[in-house]
Amino acid sequence: MIHVHNLTKNYGSLRAVENISFELEKGDVLGFLGPNGAGKTTTMRIITGYMPPTKGSVRIENIDIFDHPLEAKKQIGYLPENPPLYNDMSVADYLDFVADIKKVPSKEKRSRLLYVMDHCGIIGVSKRIIAHLSKGYKQRVGIAQALINNPSVLVLDEPTNGLDPVQIIEIRELIKSLAGERTIILSTHILPEVTMICSRVIIINKGRIALEESLESLSQNLKSKENLYLKLRQYGESVIDKIESIENISKVNTSAPGEYVIVPSNGVDVRDELAMMAVANNWGLLELRPLTHTLEEVFLKVISSEG
């Protein structure tokens, strides 16, 4: 579907992107993560054919985007970071124009227009001038624009950026509903978004891929490193020793009196043993819960270890 091979892009002496390679199949939703200035937008601009790479190649449905740009670009829908809207046009006129330059056959144009306007929830504002729309609606028109040629590849650069919480949820639902028949690449720096929408994650830092994983194995990975948080009413010197005597516990740290962080070895679940011990010793068990590693922590770890 999409083959990105060894992409490198220099802006003068600045290396924005270095040796990025990945492949996506139909139905994949790739979350493209990274701090600001990591090279997300540059990579997306190269994939969509906006600018050529210094080195490397991009193939969309086996068509090289720089050897046959007109063919490859027909397969792509692209929402840049700032939605590319003509403020003086009405929504319907604008989408009609985009359909024309995206070479939507004139027979299908009407039905495509209705489909995208319906799907993006903008039929109600179709007659309005784009300049007068709210930011959320503008973003929807931007997504509608990207969908008008029924692309097999959808590239969305920070689609929920700058929206209010309700709008963010709506746009996420919309993106989710678009997955399945298409390949979607989505950049963001809002991490929970990735867990909600994406099937794969690439974390990019300083122009390089720092981590590439499917979301499933990522969350498996996170689980296996789960620590436990324990809070007791009665505590004393002997508590740590006793807990450490339980099998499969590699370490016990105490953060405050009566509060412990327990690191089990190899992800073994020791909650039963802990609970029984607490009851048996009459410690007064107040709290026992897993300390989940969030994607945020992984992200920070990856980014800082790279730096």
Add this chain to the structure above:
Amino acid sequence: MNSIYPILYRELKSYFASPLAYVIIVVFQVISARFFFLYLQGFLHIQLDPGFQLQRGELNLNNLVIAPYFGTISIVLLLIIPLITMRLIADERKSYTAELLFTSPIELKSIILGKYLAALILLVIMLLLSSVNMFVLMVHGNPDIGAVTSGYVGLFLLGASFLAIGIFASALTENQLVSAVITLGVLIVLWLVGAMSPVDGSILGYISIINHFEPFGKGIIALKDLVYYGTLIYLGLFLAHTALESERWR
């Protein structure tokens, strides 16, 4: 190349969606009508001069009204055309729509030509409306139709060259004002560079726009002038194309 049409249509609609096109057209009409009236008035006055009878052959409608009128209109075009072209590409950058255009399955050529043709249509509308002045002459006088026609051909070619240079300037920047100032600067330099040199046998004289426009006002359409304007138009569009292409490779 069939993508030229949607680009052209959108551009033209956008001209008339803002007050800009109307303001430009009205200002152009008022200025051209005012100058036409001044030259006509001058001509009527000079007829009362006793000396007029001695030089009848020289002092006719063509030399005293039509030729200077076209000369003046050419300068008005020089001042107005940077305002027509300034937004063409600069504004696409500013409103981020450049990303839409350049990731669409259309050639850069079609984008530039579509925009250029839209500006050209606006120019033709302006020239057609101002030709009312000439109809006044035809009704009440006996102007040389050949000179009037060739004068309009000259104005069209002149304006078309200005537009091509303007679209190039617009491709260089995202700031409309910068684009307009560059266009105006280039046009004035091209206009004056060889004003004192003869057309033939001098490079500066050949480059100068003014030297190629004068013959049209006198009813002369020469191949070398057509070639000159054709080259200028091609050069402007080619440079615009190169500027946009190279920007993305940088």
